[in-house]
Amino acid sequence: MEVTKMKAHEIHEMLKKGDIGVRELTEVFLDRIEKIDDKIKAYITVNREKALEQADRVDAGIRKEENTDVLAGIPMALKDNICTKDINTTCSSKMLHNYKPPYNATVVEKLEEKGAVMLGKLNLDEFAMGSSTENSWFFTTRNPWDLERVPGGSSGGSAAAVAAGEAVYSLGSDTGGSIRQPAAFCGVVGLKPTYGRVSRNGLVAFASSLDQIGPITKDVKDCALVFQAITGFDPKDTTSVNTPVPDYEKILDDNIKGLRIGIPKEYFREGISSEVKDRIREAIDVLERLGAICEETSLPHTEYALPAYYIISTAEAGSNLARFDGVRYGYRNMDAEDLISMYSTTRSEGFGPEVKRRIILGTYALSSGNYDTYYLKALKVRTLIKQDFDRAWEEFDVLVTPTTPTTAFKMGEKTKDPVSMYVSDLLTVPANMAGIPAITVPCGLIDGLPVGMQIMAKPFAEDVLLKTAYAYECHRGFEITAPELEVN
Amino acid sequence: MMEYEAVIGLEVHAELKTKSKIFCSCSTEFGADPNTQVCPICLGHPGTLPVLNKRVVDFAIKAALALNCDIAEYTKFDRKNYFYPDLPKGYQTSQYDFPIAENGYLTIKINGKEKRIGITRLHMEEDAGKLIHSGDDIARADYSLVDFNRAGVPLIEIVSEPDIRTPEEARVYLEQLKAILQYTEVSDCKMQEGSLRCDANVSVRPKGSSKFGTKTELKNMNSFKALQKALEYEINRQIEQLEKGIPIVQETRTWNEQKGITEAMRSKEEAHDYRYFPEPDMVSLAIDREWVEEIRKSLPELPVERKNRLIRDYGLPEYDAEVITSSKALADFYDECVDIYDNPKEISNWVMGELLRLLNANNMEVEDSPIKPKDLVGLLELQKKGTISGKIAKQVFDEMFETGKDAETIVKEKNLVQISDVGELEKIIDKVMEANPKSVEDYRSGKERALKFLVGQVMKETKGKANPQLVNEIFKKKL
Numbered sequence: 001m002e003v004t005k006m007k008a009h010e011i012h013e014m015l016k017k018g019d020i021g022v023r024e025l026t027e028v029f030l031d032r033i034e035k036i037d038d039k040i041k042a043y044i045t046v047n048r049e050k051a052l053e054q055a056d057r058v059d060a061g062i063r064k065e066e067n068t069d070v071l072a073g074i075p076m077a078l079k080d081n082i083c084t085k086d087i088n089t090t091c092s093s094k095m096l097h098n099y100k101p102p103y104n105a106t107v108v109e110k111l112e113e114k115g116a117v118m119l120g121k122l123n124l125d126e127f128a129m130g131s132s133t134e135n136s137w138f139f140t141t142r143n144p145w146d147l148e149r150v151p152g153g154s155s156g157g158s159a160a161a162v163a164a165g166e167a168v169y170s171l172g173s174d175t176g177g178s179i180r181q182p183a184a185f186c187g188v189v190g191l192k193p194t195y196g197r198v199s200r201n202g203l204v205a206f207a208s209s210l211d212q213i214g215p216i217t218k219d220v221k222d223c224a225l226v227f228q229a230i231t232g233f234d235p236k237d238t239t240s241v242n243t244p245v246p247d248y249e250k251i252l253d254d255n256i257k258g259l260r261i262g263i264p265k266e267y268f269r270e271g272i273s274s275e276v277k278d279r280i281r282e283a284i285d286v287l288e289r290l291g292a293i294c295e296e297t298s299l300p301h302t303e304y305a306l307p308a309y310y311i312i313s314t315a316e317a318g319s320n321l322a323r324f325d326g327v328r329y330g331y332r333n334m335d336a337e338d339l340i341s342m343y344s345t346t347r348s349e350g351f352g353p354e355v356k357r358r359i360i361l362g363t364y365a366l367s368s369g370n371y372d373t374y375y376l377k378a379l380k381v382r383t384l385i386k387q388d389f390d391r392a393w394e395e396f397d398v399l400v401t402p403t404t405p406t407t408a409f410k411m412g413e414k415t416k417d418p419v420s421m422y423v424s425d426l427l428t429v430p431a432n433m434a435g436i437p438a439i440t441v442p443c444g445l446i447d448g449l450p451v452g453m454q455i456m457a458k459p460f461a462e463d464v465l466l467k468t469a470y471a472y473e474c475h476r477g478f479e480i481t482a483p484e485l486e487v488n
Numbered sequence: 489m490m491e492y493e494a495v496i497g498l499e500v501h502a503e504l505k506t507k508s509k510i511f512c513s514c515s516t517e518f519g520a521d522p523n524t525q526v527c528p529i530c531l532g533h534p535g536t537l538p539v540l541n542k543r544v545v546d547f548a549i550k551a552a553l554a555l556n557c558d559i560a561e562y563t564k565f566d567r568k569n570y571f572y573p574d575l576p577k578g579y580q581t582s583q584y585d586f587p588i589a590e591n592g593y594l595t596i597k598i599n600g601k602e603k604r605i606g607i608t609r610l611h612m613e614e615d616a617g618k619l620i621h622s623g624d625d626i627a628r629a630d631y632s633l634v635d636f637n638r639a640g641v642p643l644i645e646i647v648s649e650p651d652i653r654t655p656e657e658a659r660v661y662l663e664q665l666k667a668i669l670q671y672t673e674v675s676d677c678k679m680q681e682g683s684l685r686c687d688a689n690v691s692v693r694p695k696g697s698s699k700f701g702t703k704t705e706l707k708n709m710n711s712f713k714a715l716q717k718a719l720e721y722e723i724n725r726q727i728e729q730l731e732k733g734i735p736i737v738q739e740t741r742t743w744n745e746q747k748g749i750t751e752a753m754r755s756k757e758e759a760h761d762y763r764y765f766p767e768p769d770m771v772s773l774a775i776d777r778e779w780v781e782e783i784r785k786s787l788p789e790l791p792v793e794r795k796n797r798l799i800r801d802y803g804l805p806e807y808d809a810e811v812i813t814s815s816k817a818l819a820d821f822y823d824e825c826v827d828i829y830d831n832p833k834e835i836s837n838w839v840m841g842e843l844l845r846l847l848n849a850n851n852m853e854v855e856d857s858p859i860k861p862k863d864l865v866g867l868l869e870l871q872k873k874g875t876i877s878g879k880i881a882k883q884v885f886d887e888m889f890e891t892g893k894d895a896e897t898i899v900k901e902k903n904l905v906q907i908s909d910v911g912e913l914e915k916i917i918d919k920v921m922e923a924n925p926k927s928v929e930d931y932r933s934g935k936e937r938a939l940k941f942l943v944g945q946v947m948k949e950t951k952g953k954a955n956p957q958l959v960n961e962i963f964k965k966k967l
Contacts, residue, residue, distance in 0.1 A: 083535045096534070103528050105535060204534040208768035237537050238771055316768055319567050322578020323532045327634065343571055366569075366763035375765060 004032050004165030005481065008222045011168060012070045015062055022062065022073035026055040026117050029075040033119065033166050036485050039147060041139045042161040044080050045088045045121040051075070058115040070225050070249075072115030077167040079158045080121035081128055082213065083202040084108055091204050092136035093126045095324045095331045095350035105202020106237065107171060107213050107230045114229055119167055122157030126352045127321065128178055128206045130154050131424045134415055135354045142411075143185060144482040145449055149408040152182030152424075158216045159186035163482045169217040169226050173203055175210045176309055177403075177428025180440040183216050184403035184452025187442045187480045189223045189469070190216045192428075194459045195435035196241035198227075199234030205320040207313035208239075210432040220441060220470040224248040227462065243460055251463045254471040257291030261468075262396035266302035267427055272405045279451040280402045283443040283472060287400070290471055297396065299388040304381045305430040306422065311365045311378035312433075318362030324350060357418065386434045393458040398468050401427055403440040403452035427454060437462045441469040442480040450480055491695040492730075494723045495703075496652035496688055497608075500665055501643050502675040503615060503683040504547045509640035510614045511538035511581070516642075518681055522620070522635035530640035532576030537769050540565075544612055544642040545773070547674040548588050549783050551644055552610045554672045554790060555665075557592030559780045564772035565612075569763045573634050574617035582645075584764040587611035588775070594648075594668065595792070596660045597810075605661050606649030615641040638682075644674070650689070650700070655719035659712050662686055663814060667791045670816040678853060679711055686715055691736070692726045701726070702736040706750060708743045718743040722750045794819055802832035811840050817854035818844075824861035829868055838864060842882060846889045858892040859885070867895035879952045880904050908955040910962065913946075916954070917962050920945045931967055939963060 003011060003025060014020050030048055037043050061067035078084065081091045083101035085108075090096045104112070111118070125135035133141040133156030141156040143149040144164035151160040155172030159182035162170050172179040174192035183190025191214045198213045205211060215226035228249065233242040263284065268277055288294050326332030326346035333349055336342035351359070365374040392399060405426055414421040431438035436459055440452035453472070457465045509516055512529035529536040549559055566584035592607035617639040621629035646665065652658050666684055669675040677684040686709055691701035706722055709715040721743075726736055740759070741750040766772075789797070791813045798809040798819075813819045818839065825835045843864070847857060867888065871881045876899055887898045899905060907913060920942055921928050930938035939960075946959050 081535075089534070091534070099534070101528070101533065101535065103533070103536075200535075201537050202535040205769070236539060238539055239537075239769065315765060319569050319579050319763075319765070322569060322571065323534065323576060325571060325573075325578060327573045328531060328576065329533070339573065363763065366765055368761045368763070371763075371765075 002165070003028055006168070007218045008074045008168050008225060009070060011074055012072075015073050016068075022055040022059040022117065023052060025073065026051055026075050026119070029119055029167065036164060037166060039142060039485055040144060040160050040164045040166065041141045042122050042151075042157040042164065042166055043077070043120045044090055044092065044123050044138055044157070047087060047118055047120045050087070051117050051119050054112075054115075054117050058117065061115060067115045069114045071111065071229055073117060074168050075117045075119050076111070077119045077122050077158070077161050077170045078108065079124050079128075079155050079170065079172045081124060081173060081204040081206075082108060082171060083204065084118070084121065088121065089204070090121070090138075091127045092124050092133075092138055093351065093355070094137045096204075096329075097137065097331065099330050101202070103202065105213075106199035106234045108202065110230050116229075122155075122161055122170060124157055124178075125154035126355050127204070127317070128154040128173055128175055129317070129354050129358055131177070131181055131421050132409075132411070132414065133157060134411065135352055137352055140411055143408045144485065145187060145408065149410050149449070150185070152185035152404075152408060154178040154182075155190075155216065156182045159183050159188055159190065162186070162188045162216050162218060164485065169215055169222055171213055171226075171230070172216050173206075173211055173213050174428075174432065175206045175313060176432050177425040179214045179216060180403050180428045180438060180452065180454060181424060184440045184442070184450065184454075185408040187450030187482060188216055188218060189220055189439065189441050190214065190452075191223050191227055191439045191462070191465070192431060192437060193227065193231065193462060194241075194437045195432075196239055197437070197460065197462065198230050199232075199237040199240045201234055201236040205316075207316040208320060209316060210309075210313055212432075220439075220466060220473045221249070221252060223439070223469075224252055224466045227466075241460075246463050248463060248466055251467055252470045253467065254290065254474045256287065256468055256471045259287075259292040259398065259464075259468060260396045261287060261292045261294040262297040262392050262399045263294060264297050264299045264302065264392070264399055264401060266299055267401035271423065271426070272402060273407070273446075275446045276402045276404070276406060276451055279444040279446065280400070280453055283453045283476065284400060286472055286476055287468070290475060292468075294400075295396075297392060297399070299385075299392060299399075299430070301381065301384045301388050302430055305385050305433050306426055308378040308381035308385070309425075309429045309433055310361065310422065311374050312382065314358045314362030315365045315375050316362065318359045318366065321351075321355070321359055326350070354418070382433050385430055389430075389434045389436060389456075389458070397457065397461075397464055399456045401454045401456070403427060403454040407446050407449035407451060431456050435459060437465055439465045439469050441473055443472070443476065444478070445480070490731075492692045492723075492727050493653055493695045494655075494690055494692050494719070495650045495700055496655075496658050496690045496719060497650040498648045498652065498658060498661060499687045499689070500646045500648075500662065501685040502551075502646070502669050502677060504544055504642040504644060504674055505676055505683075506541060506543045506547060506642055508541055510541050510544050510612070510642035511640055514640065518683070520637055522633070523637060525637040526639070530576065531636055532578075538581060538767075540770060540773075541642065545588070545775075546783065547642070548610065548612045548644050549775070549780060550672050550787065551646075551669055551674045552589030552592065553780070553784050553787060554668050555589075555592040555594055555607050555610065555646070557589035557607060557610055559589050559775055560586060561775055561777075562586060562772060563588045563775060565767040565770050566764045567767050570760045572616065573632070574619050574636075574639070576617065576636060576639055580613060580616065581767055581770075582613035583611035586772075594661065594664055596657060596664050598656060598660055603651075603657070605651045605657075608647045608649050610644055610646050613643050613645060615639065615643050655716040655723065658688060658719055659716040662712060662715060664791070667814055667816065671788055671790050671794075673788070673816075680851065688715065688719060690719060690722050690726070692723055692730065702738050704736065704738065704750075705740045706743055707740060707753065708745075710745070714743060714745060717748065718750055721748065725750065791816075798822075802826065804832060804836055808833075808836045808840060811844075812836060815854060821854055821857070821861055825865055828862065829865040831868070834868065835864070838868070838885075842885050846886070857889075859888050863888060863894050870895050870899060874908065874955065875899065875905055877906050877952060877954075877956060879947075880906070883952070904953060906955045907950055907953050908958055910958065913954060913958055913962055916946055916949050917959065917966065920949065921966065928967065939967070
């Protein structure tokens with residue numbers, strides 16, 4: 001089998017046996033990127049030279065058996081809102097098109113330490129605001145299953161690169177579904193960890209109280225391995241939580257007998273494609289056959305999650321993006337005559353329309369006289385949503401829902417109507433609002449396009465999530481692999 | 489004419505003298521080259537997060553306890569959003585609705601009368617950087633540069649109740665507050681370096697009224713004197729307006745030191761909407777009561793206690809004790825002198841007279857004084873031994889201040905040793921008597937004052953070095 005189709009744990013065995021070297025492996029991926037990425041357009045920056053340097057270093061480490069880590073030498077890539085020292089980190093924005101961070105994100109440090117080989121930086125919706133990568137200042141990434149369709153977003157580049165074999169795994173970030181929705185659209189596994197589980201240090205903030213970094217992988221085992229590597233308390237992020245990290249690989253088995261699964265009816269209402277619902281029901285059947293106890297339940301405040309999310313996330317974003325003022329780094333309009341016009345032209349030209357829309361929304365929501373009506377109210381809704389989930393955990397170990405209302409839509413289909421685009425995050429946003437972990441795992445196809453099943457669990461119960469997803473994946477009875485691209 | 493009274497409240501910012509900044513490990517040292525004490529965090533690089541310096545909370549609690557505040561059990565940080573080039577993140581991380589401390593007070597004393605000024609709140613925040621304009625002022629500058637060394641230096645803001653009624657009360661309140669912050673060693677409080685800054689809210693109303701008038705906010709007062717003068721000017725301006733029937737406009741005004749007036753800066757409509765909201769990059773704090781009690785126990789002697797000690801132990805007059813304890817550094821200077829030279833009153837005369845005169849004239853703080861306690865004591869000992877006269881001592885003191893040399897060196901170099909040799913003095917006295925027969929005559933006919941003149945002539949002749957006691961004695965003998 002071609003290595004570009006293989007999982008990290010499979011490649012690890014080859015590296016261990018000496019069947020392939022890290023440099024050779026890295027070159028295979030770099031060549032593939034060169035060959036197919038003009039079709040997929042997942043990469044903003046290809047990190048060829050530094051990747052090969054790192055490959056040589058890791059090769060030596062593996063040969064001397066100094067580095068036996070499962071992720072050692074595995075080529076991966078990062079969403080381009082995760083800071084990499086001296087390597088462009090653009091957030092897909094004109095504002096940061098030439099920005100080279102002076103430091104590495106904590107997750108980058110952690111992966112580098114394990115010997116990961118970083119192939120490059122992946123496309124996203126500008127500042128992670130969007131659900132299709134169509135808001136990227138550079139270009140739109142294509143869905144490897146159908147090049148006319150979007151890969152989802154905002155981590156569209158991260159999902160497409162993994163699905164198309166341009167990286168073994170990738171990291172994305174998830175503020176309202178930005179890992180899970182593209183992972184579902186591209187037929188790969190995506191995990192949004194519990195808020196506070198993974199350090200946000202070095203993740204360019206969109207909405208600080210919602211953002212989490214997480215893995216996008218080809219299977220659940222890889223997901224567990226990558227999650228293991230990036231998780232844990234970080235003194236540089238005081239919102240990260242200091243709780244013990246279990247050995248996730250060890251807990252992976254397919255025994256879910258007696259697992260209590262809740263099926264929240266609000267996630268199966270109108271607006272959700274009936275074929276998507278069918279795929280999820282089939283997946284639930286698989287889980288039941290494995291001995292799980294499935295029961296319908298209710299999360300009554302679900303419908304308020306999306307509007308409240310658009311208040312809280314934009315309020316935080318408006319403030320988080322204030323630092324992009326042209327003074328210290330990034331884009332600046334050099335013709336401005338005075339300070340105010342420097343600010344306004346820099347920001348008018350540096351940000352795209354969706355980012356500006358959200359800054360304006362967020363500024364409005366926090367303005368004097370509006371705070372109580374919008375922001376404070378949204379915080380109250382957030383509490384109600386958390387309470388819905390808290391009640392659910394009294395009865396259930398996990399909740400199972402569709403990840404997205406539909407499969408991947410066509411490019412341009414939703415760009416005219418922002419609200420229709422926002423609705424594609426309807427089912428993923430509640431987990432961010434509640435801070436709980438959620439995973440998406442492929443559960444079938446509709447007209448040749450993948451569907452994702454979302455599993456949610458209580459805070460810090462990623463082990464239960466991974467175990468459930470793993471059991472399902474082992475017994476679903478099919479493999480999901482993107483069709484091979486025709487390359488001249 | 490109607491009688492008015494002013495209602496004044498002060499907002500004071502003090503930089504805390506922690507070694508590192510509030511959210512990163514950069515140094516807070518004053519005076520370094522521009523942008524040498526910066527890192528991705530205090531420069532507001534994307535993706536960076538604040539990590540609260542625990543010492544800042546320590547210091548804030550310490551100051552709050554010294555100001556008799558209640559320490560919050562729950563406190564959090566908020567973002568104050570506005571754009572300015574010296575503000576790296578586009579917001580200042582500050583505290584809004586749950587400050588670390590509230591409900592304190594400070595007692596001031598004017599003309600022997602004590603008055604309690606309430607403190608509404610004390611909160612923690614970060615300082616901004618500093619703009620350096622290419623010209624003399626911002627309006628004519630071709631360009632401006634930003635120094636971010638100060639960005640992220642911890643501040644406490646102390647907001648008083650509107651309990652202050654006169655510009656003098658305001659000045660004394662600020663002096664007292666400065667003393668407390670210095671005594672607790674949380675801040676240097678150097679107004680010229682900007683580590684202590686003060687804004688004032690002021691309104692006037694008919695005396696006896698309980699309603700507040702429309703207030704203005706005054707900024708840019710860079711000294712205690714400026715605060716008092718700005719308030720005096722502004723209160724008069726407001727009264728004159730009201731007398732003419734013109735209502736006061738709520739606005740921010742800036743003190744123009746050169747012109748001695750306050751000038752409109754921005755109106756209420758132009759005021760920022762700061763859009764405060766909870767800082768999502770930080771967790772809220774629960775302040776442990778044991779922690780608070782530990783800090784309370786560590787509180788040092790405060791100005792009032794120290795003043796009372798000086799009166800009690802050294803028998804200083806209340807006025808002397810008050811001046812000396814007005815600054816911790818001055819009181820420390822004083823105590824150090826008294827430890828090695830047992831004449832408290834003489835030391836207080838020198839400290840309050842010569843030392844403060846020269847420090848003020850040179851716009852310097854006690855800490856920067858070239859004359860250290862041992863130097864002053866060295867001088868006093870020379871005088872006591874009779875090596876130099878009191879008059880020469882003052883001259884030597886000036887010289888010591890200017891050159892930083894010790895008294896003995898200066899006395900030797902300048903040959904200022906007192907002339908106590910009777911033979912030598914007699915020669916000079918004979919010369920003076922010869923040259924001033926009229927005065928000799930006057931004295932002999934009973935005019936006592938003539939002796940003073942003659943002694944003065946001897947001093948003049950010896951450039952002040954003659955031992956005045958001996959000169960007197962010899963004269964009396966000869967006349």
